[in-house]
Amino acid sequence: MNEELESQFTEFEKPLIIRRKLLPWWIKTFCWIFMLMGGCSVGALIFNLFTPNIRLSIYGFTTYTAFSGIGLFIIAIIIFKGYAAYTLWFEKQNAILIGKFDAIAGIAICLFSMIILPFIFRSIRFEFRFELILLIIFYLRLNKIEYEWNNLKTI
Template sequence: MNTESKSHFEEFEKPLIIRRKLLPWWIKTFCWIFMVMGVCAIGVLIASPFITSFQLSIYGFETNTPLSGIGLFIIAILIFKGFAAYSLWFEKDNAMSITKIDAILGVVICIISMFIIPFISESESSHFSIRLELALLIPYYLKLNKIEYEWDNLESL
């Protein structure tokens, strides 16, 4: 009887292991930035019928109209990035796969905005630009890849 009652409480005796400790300070900072931006993107989506002009921009895509194709694309990116940041910050089991998808999509979208959009756009203002976001997205992906095994083998709270 003693061993049976003890086994019910073993779960509470485990030491607390926090996956968040695996993250460097700069990823923790961006988690908060993108969680806030994701909430703001939802707010823009809700307010967009009442506000006709709102500046949105990410990865080289920009618009003044949130209810346009590009506007909804930017809002979707921001919401997804907010969800990825939330998953990482709150140590969800699927956080590594979601954030790695986020990083890969970010790189692909940056490459599209750098190399494809300037050539297919009919606007005279479209020009080739180097996206500095790549300078963070690539190390972000590499760091996630480096800590993925340890992350997956730790128990979250």
């Protein structure tokens, strides 16, 4: 009988595991970077109302105005990356799914800017995008922790 009571109380003594502990340090760092960049991209829209030029660049796409097709595309990417980082940092249930979608979209956009754009525009030459390697590693890491993330209870 005493062993039965003891085993029931040991459940309460176990340390609570939070999902954020599943993330390696480099993903935690990038979460903060992209949350800040998401906020700054909204600021870039406002800032571009008062100044003619603002340089925006991601995944091989660059523009000097936020109010252009490419500018709005870049800002949308950065805001989505900020949202994905937010969901990971604040341990949302769907964070892994959103993060994997972010990684796949980033890989597709990188490949498009590396392979397709040089054929469409002769003035653009092939450049290997280092982000591609980081995005693949990010996707693989999210894939590795997905099962445990989805089966942990939130605090």
